[in-house]
Amino acid sequence: MKFIVCNNYQEISKKAAEIIADVIKAKPDCILGLATGSTPVGTYKELIAMNKAGDISFKTVKSYNLDEYYPISPDNDQSYRYFMNENLFNHIDIDMANTHLLDGEAKDPDAECKAYDKAIEAAGGIDIQILGIGRNGHIAFNEPDEALIAPTHKTGLTADTIDANSRFFESADLVPKHALTMGMASIFGARKIILLANGASKAEAIKELLSDEIKTSNPSTLLKLHNDVTIICDKEAYGE
Numbered sequence: 001m002k003f004i005v006c007n008n009y010q011e012i013s014k015k016a017a018e019i020i021a022d023v024i025k026a027k028p029d030c031i032l033g034l035a036t037g038s039t040p041v042g043t044y045k046e047l048i049a050m051n052k053a054g055d056i057s058f059k060t061v062k063s064y065n066l067d068e069y070y071p072i073s074p075d076n077d078q079s080y081r082y083f084m085n086e087n088l089f090n091h092i093d094i095d096m097a098n099t100h101l102l103d104g105e106a107k108d109p110d111a112e113c114k115a116y117d118k119a120i121e122a123a124g125g126i127d128i129q130i131l132g133i134g135r136n137g138h139i140a141f142n143e144p145d146e147a148l149i150a151p152t153h154k155t156g157l158t159a160d161t162i163d164a165n166s167r168f169f170e171s172a173d174l175v176p177k178h179a180l181t182m183g184m185a186s187i188f189g190a191r192k193i194i195l196l197a198n199g200a201s202k203a204e205a206i207k208e209l210l211s212d213e214i215k216t217s218n219p220s221t222l223l224k225l226h227n228d229v230t231i232i233c234d235k236e237a238y239g240e
């Protein structure tokens with residue numbers, strides 16, 4: 001596992017965008033694994049700027065997002081589909097048909113999750129997966145627990161995550177209590193993973209990533225088992 005410690009959020013965003021741009025340049029029809037949340041927004045801004053400047057093109061790129069609330073409509077401004085359209089897809093030359101998110105309105109969520117894993121596999125697997133990290137160490141919506149789930153699945157959100165995400169909703173009651181999320185195996189299927197973290201609220205979780213331990217009470221520590229993971233964080237998250 002490699003650590004890149006940056007001076008500030010902008011540096012994290014630039015570094016992450018450079019790594020993603022290199023993957024796109026090397027393989028114009030690559031598959032991106034994308035994340036929502038506040039952390040990758042700066043990276044998406046950098047990618048938009050590179051696309052507008054003609055440095056990279058998304059015309060043949062496909063994307064699969066990590067997760068989506070359940071239940072939620074794609075038109076709800078708190079859905080992750082809405083977030084991705086607003087923060088990235090509407091501003092780049094990607095074909096919307098090539099952008100994939102789990103369906104927050106799926107009648108049969110289990111079938112939806114199974115089909116999602118199959119679709120990623122059929123597309124050839126994710127070339128680069130972008131991850132944020134919860135302050136409790138969650139990645140995607142794989143929350144701390146005694147056991148973690150390997151494939152994409154429906155899950156309940158912890159009180160901590162509902163509390164953290166309530167900043168985007170009018171009140172905590174309105175935060176959906178469930179989500180569909182890529183599982184640990186789905187994430188580990190990516191050939192390359194970058195995890196972005198900024199701010200002191202992530203320092204506890206990152207400290208455990210820096211230790212030698214692997215534990216399901218901090219799902220991000222399992223990333224130590226993957227052979228191509230880069231953590232890009234600022235000094236506050238690194239604990240300096």
Ligand code: F6R
Nearest residue numbers: 035036037038039132133134140
């Ligand atoms: C989002 C996701 C979550 C976030 C995490 C950090 O798709 O899967 O695991 O990455 O909750 O969120 P922020 O970046 O808002 O601190």
